[in-house]
Amino acid sequence: MRIGVAALILLCVIGILTQAAAAQGALLPVTPDQPYRQSLRLDSNSSYRVAFDVKTSQANAIVSLTVELYDRCGEQIGKAQVQRGLGVPNRWYNVGIEFFVPENTAEACLVIGTDLEASYWWDALKITKLEAGLTAVRQFWEEKIAMYGHVYTGLVVDARGLGLGRGMSPRIWSESGQLIYGGMSATYDFLQNVGLVSYGSELTPELLQRIAVDPEYPLAVPLVVKAVRVVEPARTSVVISDEAAEQVLRALAAYDFLARFAVIFLID
Numbered sequence: 001m002r003i004g005v006a007a008l009i010l011l012c013v014i015g016i017l018t019q020a021a022a023a024q025g026a027l028l029p030v031t032p033d034q035p036y037r038q039s040l041r042l043d044s045n046s047s048y049r050v051a052f053d054v055k056t057s058q059a060n061a062i063v064s065l066t067v068e069l070y071d072r073c074g075e076q077i078g079k080a081q082v083q084r085g086l087g088v089p090n091r092w093y094n095v096g097i098e099f100f101v102p103e104n105t106a107e108a109c110l111v112i113g114t115d116l117e118a119s120y121w122w123d124a125l126k127i128t129k130l131e132a133g134l135t136a137v138r139q140f141w142e143e144k145i146a147m148y149g150h151v152y153t154g155l156v157v158d159a160r161g162l163g164l165g166r167g168m169s170p171r172i173w174s175e176s177g178q179l180i181y182g183g184m185s186a187t188y189d190f191l192q193n194v195g196l197v198s199y200g201s202e203l204t205p206e207l208l209q210r211i212a213v214d215p216e217y218p219l220a221v222p223l224v225v226k227a228v229r230v231v232e233p234a235r236t237s238v239v240i241s242d243e244a245a246e247q248v249l250r251a252l253a254a255y256d257f258l259a260r261f262a263v264i265f266l267i268d
Contacts, residue, residue: 047101
């Protein structure tokens with residue numbers, strides 16, 4: 001996936017907010033049985049990032065962000081999804097995803113779902129068209145590094161010695177029960193050719209390509225955390241310490257590498 005300078009930013013503001021309401025965002029009309037849906041206007045043959053801020057009244061609620069793509073006949077031709085856990089009540093979290101819009105796409109839809117009955121607020125929905133090319137990528141990262149100093153481009157979870165297996169939908173949890181990373185579904189081609197994580201026994205240059213920002217700009221700065229145990233019974237997901245989870249969340253504030261599935265699992 002290519003990362004570039006934002007070419008299109010749309011801010012979604014629902015209704016007319018008072019100054020007090022604006023401070024907490026707008027109420028997100030979503031329940032476990034009724035996801036929120038919104039049409040998107042996207043250009044074909046282009047890459048995008050969709051992201052928004054969200055908070056809730058319940059601890060460890062899980063929010064899913066899905067982008068569905070359809071052709072002119074109404075057939076679904078693409079789907080990508082990420083899941084994030086909202087660990088602390090009333091704390092803002094950013095949820096984002098990157099995806100490519102193929103040429104025959106006629107309609108796109110944003111779908112936001114949740115697993116718990118609660119009150120949810122959201123703010124700052126951004127739909128960003130990502131520019132390709134070395135110049136745009138270099139400018140994007142020069143600005144990022146100038147702003148934050150040190151920026152991670154991907155996550156490496158060291159699960160060696162724990163008997164972790166490979167899986168189609170691996171997840172990363174904190175010890176306190178917050179979902180840090182997960183995705184329930186994506187296109188078959190994506191799962192087969194890319195997957196939600198990459199696996200290896202050592203952090204080789206070839207494996208680091210998973211978290212490189214662009215083939216033309218192979219910057220790869222891994223945030224390495226240690227898994228403390230695997231999740232039974234499938235043993236394809238991991239648990240990291242709360243301290244490591246907070247380190248990941250702080251890193252995401254500078255650059256959301258989870259939005260582009262830049263994750264590596266080290267296994268035996």
